[in-house]
Amino acid sequence: MPQMKRTPQDCPSRLPENTAVKQQQLPACRLQLSATGILSGFFATGVFCLGMGVILILSAKSSMEIEINYTKICASCAKLRENARNFDKECTCSIPFHLTQTMRGNVYMYYKLYGFYQNLHGYLLSRSNSQLLGTDVKDVETCAPFSKSHDGTPIAPCGAIANSLFNDTIILSYKLNSSVHIQVPMLRSGITWWTDKYIKFRNPSSSNLSSAFAGTTKPPSWPKPVYELDENDPGNNGFLNDDFIVWMRTAAFPTFKKLYRRLSRTQHFIEGLPAGNYSFNVSYNFPVTRFQGEKSVVLSTLTWSGGHSLFLGLAYTVTGAMTWLAAFSMMAVHLKLKGKRFSPDDKVKL
């Protein structure tokens, strides 16, 4: 920028003010890290990282996780679903498995998808938050390409995310003995964020849910309209359906797992899941083979640090080790040079 205004000639004193800012004399501490400071910092960081790494690994090891990929197991169902016209045909598939160890504590059931890109730019945008908030069910502006059906009726819930809702039903049953199978009690509540359930998603206000959605139509891939998602529990129906809300919280990566059910710790399952034979009964609706995707179901217990993931623990361990390595080599260099370095009394060579 070109020129500054010239100070007026007539101002009484042109002597600049003697303030610390103007004279660049602001009191300040000079950040000058000493060798010992840096080295001890490195060692301390190293110790911390190593320690944290070990703790994380141990805690991750303490949790249990079982993952069963049922894409291939239920190949016939998968085949059926590849043709979109078969959407109304039911297909179930049972997957037996054996639990060698009791899963203690809270057990969570997840479904996991491989190769499903919930993070595509267009996909992510294709939703209407104001519709989901229940204020204006017909606000489908941002939902392209799933905003309106062919006859122009707005879709509720609109958008690609809602349309692709994961709609497999997974039921876990426990083989109490050779003849008795009991269904493991699972909770379908408490699997969403509080803010999602109570702030972000609201049903349109009306005496009757189906009338609230009057004038809208169901998404093209859905077998039934949104107000029939859970007809037993009005608190879990419509936009407030937990499974729907979980699905609408899009995943960051193409491989992801989403919470499906929590174990209700009653009867046989107070301790957790006892060891024994189980089976998943899947009503297979969600097609993945068409895009080379896979899906699996995961049972997992948790620790304070989250799930069964070893990555963080390993990363901390590696970082700690690297830090120590660096600290040792820096110390070596420093000590080697120390003799050559000037002592404070030396004159700086000029």
Next chain:
Amino acid sequence: MFCSEKKLLEVERKVKANDREYNEKFQYADNRIHTSKYNILTFLPINLFEQFQRVANAYFLFLLILQLIPEISSLTWFTTIVPLVLVITMTAVKDATDDCFRHKSDNQVNNRQSEVLIDGKLQNEKWMNVKVGDIIKLENNQFVAADLLLLSSSEPHGLCYIETAELDGETNLKVRHALAVTSELGADISRLAKFDGIVVCEAPNNKLDKFTGVLSWKDSKYPLNNEKIILRGCVLRNTSWCFGMVIFAGPDTKLMQNSGKTKFKRTSIDRLMNTLVLWIFGFLVCLGIILAIGNSIWEKQVGDQFRSFLFWKEGEKNSVFSGFLTFWSYIIILNTVVPISLYVSVEVIRLGHSYFINWDRKMYYSGKATPAEARTTTLNEELGQIEYVFSDKTGTLTQNIMTFKKCSINGRIYGEVQDDLGRKTDITKKKEPVDFSVNSQAERTFQFFDHNLMEAIKLGDPKVHEFLRLLALCHTVMSEENSAGQLIYQVQSPDEGALVTAARNFGFTFKSRTPETITIEELGTLVTYQLLAFLDFNNIRKRMSVIVRNPKGQIKLYSKGADTILFEKLHPSNEDLLTLTSDHLSEFAGEGLRTLAIAYRDLDDKYFKEWHKMLEDANTATDERDERIAGLYEEIERDLMLLGATAVEDKLQEGVIETVTSLSLANIKIWVLTGDKQETAINIGYACNMLTDDMNDVFIIAGNTAAEVREELRKAKENLFGQNRSFSNGHVVFEKKQQLELASVVEETITGDYALVINGHSLAHALESDVKNDLLELACMCKTVVCCRVTPLQKAQVVELVKKYRNAVTLAIGDGANDVSMIKSKRTLTQWGMLHTWSPRGAHIGVGISGQEGLQAVLASDYSFAQFRYLQRLLLVHGRWSYFRMCKFLCYFFYKNFAFTLVHFWFGFFCGFSAQTVYDQWFITLFNIVYTSLPVLAMGIFDQDVNDQNSMDYPQLYQPGQQNLLFNKRKFLICMAHGIYTSLALFFIPYGAFYNAAGEDGQHLADYQSFAVTMATSLVIVVSVQIALDTSYWTVVNHVFIWGSIATYFSILFTMHSNGIFAIFPNQFPFVGNARHSLTQKCIWLVILLTTVASVMPVVAFRFLKVDLFPTLSDQLRQRQKAQKKARPLHSRRPQTRRSSSRRSGYAFAHQEGYGELITSGKNMRAKNLPPTSGLEKTLYNSTSWIENLCKKTTDTVSSFSQDKTVKL
């Protein structure tokens, strides 16, 4: 800019005096000027158009347009428009205020009053209403309103004097004279009103020194030239009134024709930055292409099926086309690598640095109440990279005050101050000066510390009397009495002023002169000498003499001049005195004083008469007149009796020696470019330690022809290399080889100090293309270069030469109008409010010394301050800091944006290259302008590696700037690598952690929004930690900004993720509850912590090793400072060595030829002073020629050296 509005090209101008109707049909421009660019209506369109001409703004506009295409848009519109609007508004506001000032000054100028002859009466009229053809009356010291044809004036012969400082920067008075026919009109209003001459002249143009036209009046034609024209912008001086006829008005005036478009200076960092931005664009395109190809492949292999699964209608789209769209989408996303805030921040930092310069009390000169001033705010960091300083002499290095210091009379030195033991001491305040109060005529300011001289005068030492008498008689000074009855000398060379004033104080007061007589007061008695002859000074004779007859009838020749010349003219009987005096002269010279030898001769009447007759013959002779006169002068100026010598001090500015020493320790080469004569220039070189007697050689190039100059240069070079070779015999071959290879290597191999002195004439030849390189090579190997007698144009040429061929950053410093050429090259806002633009020559940075002679240099300069010594602080402290800060700022800024932006690239591989951003759109919008701008600005403005005292004490600290070490392409690549590394850590650590993780409550963690928040938080923390490490000077501002930024980030984050704001704008803020949910998870904090450690630790280790292994000087200093808390600065100033008195002439006399003639003709004396004798007749006899002579001589001298100008003492 203005002439473009003219509809027709004017070929010839025809103007009739006092006839507005006649002139109106030509539709000449009136005298109103516009320098403002906008008015209220045009401001917005023009300003926006101008702003979008800048590459950066245009680029962001382009991005904005891209974002409006829905297929491409990957970011919402506000991410680009918010910063862009911010920047555009800021610039627009600034432009508007600038233009307001221009409007004001236009108005002020347009509303100035001038007296115009309308309807036979003089009427006051605003400038803007003056029309072509009007007759204007001007009074003394008034500005000229338009380009005028001078008609008549108060002075005899229709003369008038003008100062053209506003136009060409010359402060000398110039003479203009009216045509004889018009000058007869005088001040007779009725006759002037009837004047109806028609001027036919050239069309408006910008040539300040040319005018051709014809005046037709009363059936006769009179040719007109530049001598008869007064241009707008001049000031009338020494002329009580004059009348002129308007020829060119307003935009047609030569002054306005000389103004044009503004050209801004750019710093080397600017240029580097532009290159880097281009590199980055290239890099961006590469990334875009990679991602676009990725997208095409992905679409083909995965996307097709995936999309059709979703019943996506676009499922059928061509994968190549999709790649193409993706390319543009990514260009938009990745544009933050070069954020628009970069340019704004750079400007803000520079502005801050400029204010620091303005505020610096240590650059405030209380003597003139002038603070330093950064007049340009865009060049600060270049002050830290200066390699060459081009300095003017007078007024810059010296104060342009001559004081009579010492003299040697008859073999005895007066003026030396001795302490009780008889040793020479420096003059201190304690010593009592000689009391001149008894002498009523004494000049108060004159001080002399040796009482012996006064005693010798009182004792009546005839030699001393004769010496002082000579000083009072032999000169060209004019005397005047001011209203208070005090004697005032008008001198044309300050040396003479000093000498005559000294004589005056010692009781030999020069009172008055006529062409025939000189009256002086000798110790109280008035004595009138008859001036018989005046043997004028010129540069070959290097002396001047007067021949006078004293009241006793004795004829005496008094002479003063260069010792080298005068000593040859002495009578043989002076042998002993000569040896003694020349010893004294050497001593004076050694002290840097300017010396003159003084001698006289008694003439007998007969001899003189014969000689005088011969002189008159010679004067009237037509052929070889000058040679004959010179011969006669030579003839009479011999057998002189030596009286002694004078020593005049050309007072240096305060602290010049220290500054020069310190700057040369900082490896800054100082070149002195002066209009002074060679002797004067060399003298001052010695006085301020640039030239020393211990120098191996001082090459003097003073050839008259191109061949001579070439030969001298060749010899000097040979000498240089020859001597150098003899120093290191063993390495001759090796060195020679090196010399052939690279000039810069040669520079390294030169041992010993050399200096080059070159004069203007030689320079003119040396600047010719074939010799140029020789000159440059030689000059750059010399420690000191002195160019003397250079014209303003040559000053600029020399600067240009170094700038162009050495590729070095240059600074020119000067005080006078003649320095404007080397200082300027950017617009100057004169008091006229007009934008002057000269050709874009001149140094990278111009510094003006303010408060000296006029304002021209200051107005043309980028920085100004009152004393040369402040240059040291400006460069070593402010310049160094600015450069240091700017480099740190840029490094960090590029790093930050690479780290910020490249995560999108990595994310591309996981989101099907669909141009999905990692962060929330709001975060992208705010990151650069809110979350991270202030800490880096604080660092860019306040950071200091070493304090100012140390910067001054260790000039070597300046060198990294000259070598461009702190920010260059290599550094940039390092920053880039650093940024890329950080972005990798930022992306892949959360990725790994999230891949298969679940939250504490079992809910899945890896949703897009949580990932975005985690990444954003890590990024803000990592870059804040990084800036905390980079900041080496933690002031309270830094604390506030760094902590404040983090706090701001979290508060904005929580606000944007709050329920309330979501309820109002559900579509704009979909991240509701995210911050609350994610940031309460331990696991997420562990990720953030790990990311921070992983991205910061390697940097710390790297820096530690660098400081340990290759400590820079400032590292050492800081370590030392730390070790000794109370660091006492090492005073590296070397003691001022007394130079051994070598036999070197100290002759340096700033004097011009031509004034002798002026005096003997009596032209410059007021009529009342002229005795009614034959002198007047002689005057009239000569009258035609002297004006031309004077004009010729003035222009001659002006063009060659405007340094030596008339000064009033």
